[in-house]
Amino acid sequence: MATLSLRDVRKSFNATPVLHGIDLEVADGELVVIVGASGCGKSTLLRIVAGLETPTSGQVVINNRDVTGLEPADRDIAMVFQNYALYPHMTVFGNMAYGLKIRGLPRAEIEKRVKDAAEILGIGALLERRPKQLSGGQRQRVAMGRAIVREPALFLFDEPLSNLDAKLRVQMRAEIRRLQRRLGVTSLFVTHDQVEAMTLGDRLVVMNAGRPAQVAPPMEIFSRPADTYVAGFIGSPAMNFIPATLEEGGAAARLAKGTVIRFADGPRPGPAGMPLTLGLRPEHVVPGDGPDSVPLSVELIEPLGSETVVHGRGPGGLAITARLPGAFSGAALPVRLPAGHLHVFDAGTGRRLDP
Numbered sequence: 001m002a003t004l005s006l007r008d009v010r011k012s013f014n015a016t017p018v019l020h021g022i023d024l025e026v027a028d029g030e031l032v033v034i035v036g037a038s039g040c041g042k043s044t045l046l047r048i049v050a051g052l053e054t055p056t057s058g059q060v061v062i063n064n065r066d067v068t069g070l071e072p073a074d075r076d077i078a079m080v081f082q083n084y085a086l087y088p089h090m091t092v093f094g095n096m097a098y099g100l101k102i103r104g105l106p107r108a109e110i111e112k113r114v115k116d117a118a119e120i121l122g123i124g125a126l127l128e129r130r131p132k133q134l135s136g137g138q139r140q141r142v143a144m145g146r147a148i149v150r151e152p153a154l155f156l157f158d159e160p161l162s163n164l165d166a167k168l169r170v171q172m173r174a175e176i177r178r179l180q181r182r183l184g185v186t187s188l189f190v191t192h193d194q195v196e197a198m199t200l201g202d203r204l205v206v207m208n209a210g211r212p213a214q215v216a217p218p219m220e221i222f223s224r225p226a227d228t229y230v231a232g233f234i235g236s237p238a239m240n241f242i243p244a245t246l247e248e249g250g251a252a253a254r255l256a257k258g259t260v261i262r263f264a265d266g267p268r269p270g271p272a273g274m275p276l277t278l279g280l281r282p283e284h285v286v287p288g289d290g291p292d293s294v295p296l297s298v299e300l301i302e303p304l305g306s307e308t309v310v311h312g313r314g315p316g317g318l319a320i321t322a323r324l325p326g327a328f329s330g331a332a333l334p335v336r337l338p339a340g341h342l343h344v345f346d347a348g349t350g351r352r353l354d355p
């Protein structure tokens, strides 16, 4: 049972700020995923929670205890890394038991914990092997096992799946989710992979250049992204962005070549002529004619079997990607930009404009 609080955590390296004040509350048993592009500060944040890095200011609080000044070993956490960090000269049993031996647990207790964890992870038959005699997925399970036997308050995962091939990644992702639910251990998971983030997290922290751009459950992030950064980062193919201006007392948007789209859900605040960025996911671009349609000249067709991704250009060179069900061929098609699916952002700040 554990909660984690980060309170205005800041970090600079050589006077260059990389974390600009992170506040986060992680509930007991919750799995929070920190996701963002390379260099946004995810690993630094995780290492601060682990105690491997000292924040420039701010606090790390685990179970209402300020651990900011404590050594990693005194924080009651277990970390699973990308490179597994197994001892090559030790057996699987030895690797999993090592931390418990250091802590001076009785031999019988160590054996019980290691065997139980190995059972849960399906590696009971591998306990006498050495890491080099294991597959990538098996090594990953040993690294997980080593974390589990410690029965920590907090699991910290730093891109633990990135060395696995695509199929194994998906499998291990599901295993980690199941395991985390079953054990109920509060967890922080860092990844740059948006699919991993969406499928694993109870909530996501989408980081942009050292700041949390949005903290919310995955589907809320997908359906109501807080700004254009989050909107463009989550979702594949990426959301289309269409420049427009605010019209009709905030009730409509005018596109470059004159198409006017009336918002389905009421007016947006802002002066007439205010620059907007409209967001529309490729799956919401539909072929057809209407007051909200634009002609598209097709540049690239990507058949995916059950659906087709079509990249094209609209008026004024506007790039639009559509995800169409089934097969598609052709050089041109009119597409509708349905108002009910539009995300409306302030073009200046990138922030979502709510009706």
Ligand SMILES: Nc1ncnc2c1ncn2[C@@H]1O[C@H](COP(=O)(O)OP(=O)(O)OP(=O)(O)O)[C@@H](O)[C@H]1O
Pocket (backbone or CB within 6 Å): 013, 014, 018, 036, 037, 038, 039, 040, 041, 042, 043, 044, 045, 192
């Ligand atoms: N020890 C260090 N000294 C100086 N700069 C550092 C140090 N560690 C990280 N940085 C810088 O801090 C920024 C954030 O790094 P961090 O590793 O946290 O990013 P990340 O989001 O985890 O990226 P990636 O996905 O590539 O691992 C980067 O610009 C990085 O170069």
